[in-house]
Amino acid sequence: GQNIDQPTEMTATEGAIVQINCTYQTSGFNGLFWYQQHAGEAPTFLSYNVLDGLEEKGRFSSFLSRSKGYSYLLLKELQMKDSASYLCAVSPSLDDKIIFGKGTRLHILP
Amino acid sequence: DAMVIQNPRYQVTQFGKPVTLSCSQTLNHNVMYWYQQKSSQAPKLLFHYYDKDFNNEADTPDNFQSRRPNTSFCFLDIRSPGLGDAAMYLCATTRLGTSGRIDTQYFGPGTRLTVL
Numbered sequence A: 001g002q003n004i005d006q007p008t009e010m011t012a013t014e015g016a017i018v019q020i021n022c023t024y025q026t027s028g029f030n031g032l033f034w035y036q037q038h039a040g041e042a043p044t045f046l047s048y049n050v051l052d053g054l055e056e057k058g059r060f061s062s063f064l065s066r067s068k069g070y071s072y073l074l075l076k077e078l079q080m081k082d083s084a085s086y087l088c089a090v091s092p093s094l095d096d097k098i099i100f101g102k103g104t105r106l107h108i109l110p
Numbered sequence B: 001d002a003m004v005i006q007n008p009r010y011q012v013t014q015f016g017k018p019v020t021l022s023c024s025q026t027l028n029h030n031v032m033y034w035y036q037q038k039s040s041q042a043p044k045l046l047f048h049y050y051d052k053d054f055n056n057e058a059d060t061p062d063n064f065q066s067r068r069p070n071t072s073f074c075f076l077d078i079r080s081p082g083l084g085d086a087a088m089y090l091c092a093t094t095r096l097g098t099s100g101r102i103d104t105q106y107f108g109p110g111t112r113l114t115v116l
Helices: none
Strands: A003-005 A009-013 A018-025 A032-037 A044-049 A053-057 A060-065 A070-075 A084-090 A104-109 B004-007 B010-013 B019-025 B031-037 B044-050 B053-056 B064-067 B073-078 B087-094 B111-115
Touching: A003 A084, A009 A018, A018 A032, A018 A084, A018 A104, A032 A060, A032 A070, A044 A053, A044 A060, A044 A070, A070 A084, B004 B087, B010 B019, B019 B031, B019 B087, B019 B111, B031 B073, B044 B064, B044 B073, B073 B087
Parallel strands: A009 A104, B010 B111
Antiparallel strands: A003 A018, A018 A070, A032 A044, A032 A084, A053 A060, A060 A070, A084 A104, B004 B019, B019 B073, B031 B044, B031 B087, B044 B053, B064 B073, B087 B111
16 A cells, blocks of 8 residues: 655644654655645645655655655754644656655644 | 636535536646645545546545546536535546656645535
């Protein structure tokens, strides 16, 4: 079966750094995605990792270890607008399907 | 400019009354998806198309059908909506490259369906 796990909720302080972890067990691996979703809105693409290592994009970075079935999303210099759900998703094979985790709801405190 | 457009943004229907949701894209992407998302849950894949090849998820109820008449448009038909079908319906698109890899996925704003 396909399984993607991430924490349900996290809380962090404005200006701080937070790391959201994601582990996956899938029949294959063709890339891992992170999305941001504000309440009542559609998911917005943040990052895509297909090779091991860290991808940095401004305040957001995403890390992948394929051997461990593990990824994290690192958010730096947190802002109140970063309060949202963060969805980890995996493309399990060389086709066009993407499977989502349940998302991590991130609360930012002033 | 909007790249994935969904209409309507809000849809109210009655129990058992058929409803059609539409999605269009200006990206010329070859893959289109329909997801159902209920409150505080992950998006659940219902179907996806690679060009005209239709892929139905095994647990998608028969009550849900889809059509993709051309590259730009995709429709979700709910034949007899039940109260449990109230959700946000998300359309998304992807370009599957020659390497066979997806490198991003664009979502439309979603249609929120209410069933009375």
